Amino acid sequence: MEEKVFKRGQEELRRHVLETRLCTGCGACIDLCPYYKSYRGKTAVLFPCVIDEGRCFAYCPKVEVDLDGLSELLFGKPYDGNPLGSYQSIAAAQAGDRLKDIDSQAGGVVSALTYFALQKGYIDGAALTDRKGLLPVPRFVTDPEDALACSTSKYTAAPTLSAVNQAVKDGYKNIGLVGTPCQVLAAALMRSNPLNADDFVDPFGLVIGLFCTWAIDFRLFEPFLAERIEIGRIRKIDIPPPPSEILEVFGDNGTKLEISLNEIRELVPNGCSYCIDMTSEFSDLSVGVMEGRPDMNTLIVRTDRGKKIVEEAEKEGYLTLSAMPEENLEHLIWAAGNKKKRGLTKAQGEGMINTTDDETKAYLRMSVKVLERLTA
């Protein structure tokens, strides 16, 4: 009997991720080869590739993701479906005195940690997300000061991981990444040596994950905003922590535009609605806003190396930590659990979890026990 080749190449990626509109434009498939380009938030395939098994497919966080495998790799245990993922500790955090004046979102913890990690050589460069006008663009920085220029949230998907791929090509071996859950998941796939390369080395020195409920489709967002404000005058965009339910757009002359999140949710890409991860569960450290405290961040420490950097940063005055209020933690668990259940129920309903059919590929794979518990 002829053995069926389980292809994991461009054609499969196109069929199972791009054509099904699961792609969130994370950039994991970009800059590996000449065939993929990201343009204005969308991933384009330029020409057909005939390789059966490619990194594009292997790195994609939207197809054939083995959650048990990744969890074993990063945390030494199978995926258990905890709403916040595996972690060692959770704290309330703020940028320390050494960096208190930076212009960033909320507590400035991401900027502080990136700055510190670069400064102290924990990482030799960082893949971040900058902005060109309204369009978020990947940027690889090696100077800590440059990292500060990339602070502030973007809310639209960016192919940030393309900067990682480029940096790997350029020989960087201790790369830092600040990314959304889908980007962090792709980074975890990259760290798992999915193609079993002989000369594989984990290219990441530190992965900082961001909390994310959804992103906004840039190609819808731009004309949406253009109807309301001159694009060139936008200085900053913010979604204050719940329960505000608004998106704020700050103009260069001090104006502030408030848009209801109900309107914004219409602009969320299809791929986000299947996501089961709110807190970037496969990172070293995860950071998000803290409900009711616009000046603070929630910081989740997941790995030993994450823990070490946080401790050092606190010691040297780059970070201030305090206990996470119980009420906030409860709410965070509740919100993350909700997102997980919502995404999982939708994906499972469409046959995308633990798929056994030859013709289709699974989005996620996990143990039956965990799946049953999460969708109960």
Next chain:
Amino acid sequence: MSYLIDTKEGASYLVMGNEAIVRGALEAGVNVASGYPGTPSSEIIESFSKVAKERNLYVEWSVNEKVALEVAAAASFAQLRALCVMKQNGVNVASDFLLHLVGSGTRGGFVLVACDDPGALSSVNEGESRYFARLMEIPLLEPGTFQEAKEMTKWAFELSEELKQIVVVRSVTRLSHASGNITYGKLSDEARTAEFKFGGFVLDPDEGIVISAPVAWKHQQQQKKVEKAREIFEDSPFNTYEGPDRPELLLITSSACYLYSKEAINVLGVEDRVGLLKLGTTWPLPPKLMIKHLSQADKIMVVEEVLPFLEENVKILAAEKASEIGIKTFYGKNDGTIPMTGELNPDLVLAALSTVLGIDYTPVPEEYDQAAQTSAVSRAPAREQVFCPGCPHRASFFSIHNALEMDGRGGFVCGDIGCYTMAIGSTGFHSLKTLHSMGSGTGVASGFGKLGQFGMNQPILAVCGDSTFYHAVIPALVNAVHNKSDITLIVLDNSGTAMTGFQPHPGLDHNVLGEEVPSIDIARICEAIGARVEIRDPFDLEGTRETLNELIEDASGVKVLIMRKACALSPQRKNKKDYDVHVDQTLCVGEECGCGRLCTRIFGCPGLIWNEAQHKAEIDEVICVGCGVCTDICPQGAIKREEVA
């Protein structure tokens, strides 16, 4: 000195059919020749230009066929002898003027040479210029041999002056581009003076005004000329008959099919059964001559290429004269004996002839034919039409393709006629989605660009060449700007009419005679029309792609991107390498993830070759022209280029 103006009468030369036409015109004392390049007609103007000085000719490549016919007509109005040349579809372009010209009549001998391309060997149509003769009611001559091509052209001038009407000489690819021996006649030594007379009686054909009105009266005059031509044709030596007095089958043919028919009759050895009537004056048909031959046979077969033009005319005559000639059985296009499309050849005529005569004839044994077919399919490498090594179009379409894929809204390109027509295939990354006549890419795009109100949101692009821009794009561009159509026009400016052999066009600073002339700047024309204009070097792949994406997104109306780079075969680039190019074998990852043979599998420049044994790309030193653009497509930086000092 060109052999085309050897003054020795009786000299014999091996010449192309197109050169035979030129020699005929020179023997007739032609003064002015104009045309627009198009295969298979282009050598005629080029040959005239080479002898222009010695023979005191005025020769020009006009901006398009209509203007070419108008330019030549002026010479005729001024009592000079004029020749205008174009390919088959060019006659369509010129036909509006032609319709009015045949009404006004001509003065100095005026010959329109139309070179048709049955089988579309170098065309995207197999249009028929013969039907224009009937539609416009003007005489049509079709040479069947090289000598005839010369003699007929010469005689056409005399006929034109006798009738005061333009005369069409129609050639085909196999006559224009094949070569044969011809015997020279005397070169004309007449020196004519140009003067346009208009002071006489208004209706006077020689000294009145030259117009097609009063229409009914002028039309009547025109038809009298046709009658006169009919009479003249009765005794024309260009109509010949070979065969028995009462043949079993009368084969009527013309043009290149004459030789195919002759060969077929010879191969079957049926000279005693088949009569061969070769007609050189195919419209209007000379009735007496036709009746004479039609009366002698019961079976009539008409052998001609593409449409049944001759067949229809013969049948009309046969129907009208049925009482004299009797009832005939016809074989030809309409009953399927002869194919209605494509070129003919001796084999096809042999097949038709043997069927009609009931001869069991197999041109090629079946097993042999099958084996040949199998070998051709299985053994011959796939050979697609491709852009030349170093061709700027490959780079241009690479950027166009990538810009459209990245844009991702289903944008497409409307194309037209030029080397870039090949972008319908893989050499142009399948970029062209519509393809019609000269300049029509822009016109069609102008229409697509107005379909937004019906929900169309695909970006609309058009491409044209530089020569095509002047020929027919300008009105379409004016239309698009004026009607606020949202399109992006890409002018592939490679500094010449490249496809047909580098004829100069209005964008260049020299003409076909080598004289310095003002060049007309495409960018300034587009700006004056009101388009946003950008200019890029297509070899700057990323810059070009970025500009294109920006233009495609700019919904403000008509954008023009001029991609300026001379053709790799142009005089300024030919045999000049900018770079020495080689592949660093240690960096090339070939089929591996990270490349997958982009250079040889997708980009496809013939200068890049795939070494099957090494699994690496290489440069073919013989073919590479050193443009260096492949350095920029290699994702590994394996293709190295060094500037040639």
